Amino acid sequence: MATLDRRAFLRTTGLAGLALGLAACGDSGASGGSGSGSGFGAVKIQLSWKKNVEFAGEYFADSKGYYKAAGFSQVELLSGGGSGTSVESGLTTGRCWIGLSTPTITAPAVLQGAPLKIVGATFQKNPFAIVSLGKSPIQDPKDLAGKKIGVQDSNELVWNALLKANNLDPSSVTRVPFQSDPSMLTSGQLDGYVGFVTSGPVRLKMQGVDAAHMLFADHGLPLVAETFTVTQETIDKERDKLKAFLTAEIKGxxxxxxxxxxxxxxxAKTYGKDQNLDVAEQTEEAKMQNELVVTPDAKANGLFTMTAELIEQNIASLAKAGLTVKAESLFDLTILDEIYKADASLKLS
Incomplete structure (x- = not known):
C-alpha cells in the first residue's frame, strides 16, 4: 500500500516539510460542526493522516459538542497525508492553529528554527512495530539476527535507531526492500516487516492470519505519537484558548x-466516509490503539500527559535517530498540568 509509505515518510523524516508550507493544511474534508458557539471562534486542527479511526477522539469531541461547549464556534478537521502535507509547515505559515504530529518530525523543524512546542501526546507509545507471523514470532530485538526484514526506505531512520538502541549489527539482519505488501510475509519472503501495530496485525487477522508484533517503544526506542503541536506564540498569548481546546480533546x-x-x-460512516473504511477492521484498530493511548501513567496522570521520565526517554530516542534536541526546546506539558490540577475529574476513572 503506497499510503503507508507516505504515512511512514511523514512521521519519520519530515525534513522537507518546512519547504512545503503552502501545501500544508489543504483538504478540509468533513469539518467540525458549526454553530453559534462563542468565545474562541473557529480554529483548524491539522491531522497527521487521512480520516480514519486514529482520530476518534476528535470525532467524539466534534459530534458530542465538546468543542462548542469549550467556546469554539467551529473546529475544522483538516486531513493529513497526501503529497507534502506537514503539520509543522502549516503551523509556521498560520494555515492551521494546532496539529497532530510526532517528535521525529517536529524535532527537525525545531532544530531548523521553527518556534514550535509539543503540548501533549495522544499515543503514549509510537505504533511502529516489527510485524511477524504467530507461528514464528519476532518478540525481542535479538530475534532479528539472521532474519529477513522488510523495511521501506522512508522507515530507515527509525529502523536504524532501533538497531542502535539494541546494539545490533546491521549486517546481522537482512534488510529487504518493501512496499507494504503483507503477502511478502505470508508467502515466506520475509520473516517480518516494519509497520504500524494499529494496522498491520489487524489486517492480517482480518484475513485469517495469526500475526505477532514487537513494539519499538517497548524495546529501547520509546517515542510518543499523535502529539499536539502548536507555536510558542499560541502558548504565550492564547493559553486559555489552548486549555479549552485540550479539555474538549480529553473529553473526546x-x-x-x-x-x-x-x-x-x-x-467509517461520517468523518472518513470517503475513505472506504471497513467498520469491523476500524473497530479492531481502535481496540489496538487504545493500548497505545491508555498506559499506567496516562491512567494516573491523565490522557496526553507525559512524565518527566517519558520526556527524557523521547529525547534519548531522538538522539539515537540522529536528532539532538533539548527537552525544554521541544516539550511543554505545563498546560495539561494546569488542566488536570483544576479538574481532576477529567482523568480516566
Whole structure:
C-alpha cells in the first residue's frame, strides 16, 4: 500500500516539510460542526493522516459538542497525508492553529528554527512495530539476527535507531526492500516487516492470519505519537484558548477509549466516509490503539500527559535517530498540568 509509505515518510523524516508550507493544511474534508458557539471562534486542527479511526477522539469531541461547549464556534478537521502535507509547515505559515504530529518530525523543524512546542501526546507509545507471523514470532530485538526484514526506505531512520538502541549489527539482519505488501510475509519472503501495530496485525487477522508484533517503544526506542503541536506564540498569548481546546480533546478521547465500536462507526460512516473504511477492521484498530493511548501513567496522570521520565526517554530516542534536541526546546506539558490540577475529574476513572 503506497499510503503507508507516505504515512511512514511523514512521521519519520519530515525534513522537507518546512519547504512545503503552502501545501500544508489543504483538504478540509468533513469539518467540525458549526454553530453559534462563542468565545474562541473557529480554529483548524491539522491531522497527521487521512480520516480514519486514529482520530476518534476528535470525532467524539466534534459530534458530542465538546468543542462548542469549550467556546469554539467551529473546529475544522483538516486531513493529513497526501503529497507534502506537514503539520509543522502549516503551523509556521498560520494555515492551521494546532496539529497532530510526532517528535521525529517536529524535532527537525525545531532544530531548523521553527518556534514550535509539543503540548501533549495522544499515543503514549509510537505504533511502529516489527510485524511477524504467530507461528514464528519476532518478540525481542535479538530475534532479528539472521532474519529477513522488510523495511521501506522512508522507515530507515527509525529502523536504524532501533538497531542502535539494541546494539545490533546491521549486517546481522537482512534488510529487504518493501512496499507494504503483507503477502511478502505470508508467502515466506520475509520473516517480518516494519509497520504500524494499529494496522498491520489487524489486517492480517482480518484475513485469517495469526500475526505477532514487537513494539519499538517497548524495546529501547520509546517515542510518543499523535502529539499536539502548536507555536510558542499560541502558548504565550492564547493559553486559555489552548486549555479549552485540550479539555474538549480529553473529553473526546475518554469517549473514544470507552467505545471502540462507536469510534469505528464515526470514522467509517461520517468523518472518513470517503475513505472506504471497513467498520469491523476500524473497530479492531481502535481496540489496538487504545493500548497505545491508555498506559499506567496516562491512567494516573491523565490522557496526553507525559512524565518527566517519558520526556527524557523521547529525547534519548531522538538522539539515537540522529536528532539532538533539548527537552525544554521541544516539550511543554505545563498546560495539561494546569488542566488536570483544576479538574481532576477529567482523568480516566
Amino acid at each position: 478521547w475518554k469517549d473514544a477509549v470507552a467505545d471502540p465500536a462507536k469510534a469505528a462507526e464515526l470514522a
